[in-house]
Amino acid sequence: MIVDVHIHLSPPDLVANRSPYLAEEKGLSILYSDPKAPLTTTATLLADMDAAGVDKALVMGFPWTVEDNARRHNDWLLEECQKYPGRLYPLAAFDPRAPWAYRHAESFLAAGGYGLGELCVYDEGLTPALLASLEALGGLCKTKGAPMLVHVNEPIGHQYPGKAPMEISQINELVHRSQGVKLILAHFGGGLPLLATIRKEVKEYLTMTYFDTAAMPFLFQPKALAMAYDIVGDHFCLGTDYPLLKTSRYQKYFNESGLSAEAIKGVLGQTAARFLEL
16 A cells, blocks of 8 residues: 655635736735646646555645635635545645734544644744743644644755754744654654664654655655664655645655565554544
């Protein structure tokens, strides 16, 4: 089984014309002002999933800052995924700092949404206020038994669109505040798993924290995954950040990492299926 825990899906009107949203949504402008930055519809996604042998996917929209934009996208996503039960699982994306964020999350989960994500901001790190908001949203997910996928990124290296000024200590604090939550940290947890190779206590509090591989081929050497896997164990899940990259690019990356064939099977889907009870 192949499970992708990090896919972005957009309604047809947004795919056809993103321009009306760029002025009011700074984050969207950062990532998608370039018309070549890909957005995708359900038909294209399903065709690519079929071609790659992907069985199930967690799908999400965009972390809108305007409530009406978030509501329309997430309502559409919920309705769209209901057409493909057991294959597409909708997560609600929105700016977790928004005053309406908790109310929106409650409504989405009550309506049958699978979880929350990708929760992210691009213009600041995990500030105390943002951590408090994520802690509250995590508590809601814990109560509902729902997963929460949060955007984090590595604090060093080159700049790129969507890279927030984030510190490992802040990511570490998020994990501490999310104990008991089915937490998925995007983008290899910003490198947090590598700390488990030098600080033994890190592994001890990662029991319910998992990491997706979104954008890893751009950010980390393949062997970084094998190094972390040796210490943390099977806490890594395929996340393609589709349509940014396709599954085949990650399969090549995993094969270059030094992971065993059995471990690769876990990353490709068995781990996510177990963790998320899919």
